[in-house]
Amino acid sequence: xxxxxxxxxxxxxxxxxxxxxxxxxxxxxxxxxxxxxxxxxxxxxxxxxxxxxxxxxxxxxxxxxxxxxxxxxxxxxxxxxxxxxxxxxxxxxxxxxxxxxxxxxxxxxxxxxxxxxxxxxxxxxxxxxxxxxxxxxxxxxxxxxxxxxxxxxxxxxxxxxxxxxxxxxxxx
Ligand code: ATP
Ligand code: MG
Numbered sequence: 183x184x185x186x187x188x189x190x191x192x193x194x195x196x197x198x199x200x201x202x203x204x205x206x207x208x209x210x211x212x213x214x215x216x217x218x219x220x221x222x223x224x225x226x227x228x229x230x231x232x233x234x235x236x237x238x239x240x241x242x243x244x245x246x247x248x249x250x251x252x253x254x255x256x257x258x259x260x261x262x263x264x265x266x267x268x269x270x271x272x273x274x275x276x277x278x279x280x281x282x283x284x285x286x287x288x289x290x291x292x293x294x295x296x297x298x299x300x301x302x303x304x305x306x307x308x309x310x311x312x313x314x315x316x317x318x319x320x321x322x323x324x325x326x327x328x329x330x331x332x333x334x335x336x337x338x339x340x341x342x343x344x345x346x347x348x349x350x351x352x353x354x
Contacts, residue, residue, distance in 0.1 A: 184309035184329040188288055188321035191337035192353075198283045198317050199226055205313075206236040210280030213238050215270040217263055217290040217318075220245025224354040242266025243286070247293050263295035274308050281313045288318030288325070298322050 185201075187194045202212035214230075220243055230239040244262045246252045267287075274282050290296045302324050305314060309330065316325060326332050341349075348354055 183313050183331065184305055184325075185313070185315040186288070186321050186325060186329045186332045187315065187317045187335065188319055188326075188332070189334035189336050190319055191335035192340060193335040194317040194319070195226075195285055197333070197335070198285060198315050199229075201315060202237050202281060202283065205281045206233060208280075211236055211278060212281040212283065213240065213273050213279050214283040214285050215266050215273070215287075216241045216243055217266055217284065217286040217295070218243040218245070218247065218259075218293075219286060222354070225351055240266070240269065242269070247295070259293075260295050263290045267296055267301070271304060274304075274312050274314060277312065279312065281315065283315045283317070286318040287316045288321040290318075291322050291325075292318075292320045298324055301325075302328065 187197050198214060202214060205212040214237075216239060219241060221241065222245075226239060227241075230237055242262055242265060244254050244259055247259050248256070270282060270284055273279055287296070287301070291298055291301065305316075305325065306328055308314065309328070316329075321332070
């Protein structure tokens, strides 16, 4: 099954983490490949250490792309995204996992770091075999059409809009 969690509100990555927790509880294995996200620490980076080898997070991004003092040329972001996609494909093909999460892959596609056609074809082939979850805002219309389950998280209210910065244990 292909599950997409998209939209501009908070709750996409945390929803995927919750899904992984559920899979692990049922005796399965889950893995999360993170696109875009840089090396900075989030609470789940510690939790996954406690859950290995049942659940693991693989960080594959270089951080913000083209904004907020991004020090890398675009080619570096493309290379990172392609490498992460290659590893995620191997995990899906291995059939070792009951759930493979592609965190922020929607954003990697939106930014053009990955091409939609090969991603679409691969997911089309495997979504009936492995549960795959794709997160990130602005999900591609072709993936939305292909998916079995699509949820949109809508931003109704967020402290950020009142100038409140990211909080440890909530945003990261
Ligand atoms: P989370 O990881 O908390 O589930 P998310 O995956 O839905 O969030 P992203 O688009 O990945 O959201 O955003 C990354 C960061 O921005 C997270 O720290 C998240 O809490 C925060 N965030 C999400 N939505 C909003 C919003 N509408 N306004 C401000 N910040 C947001
Ligand atoms: Mg996220």
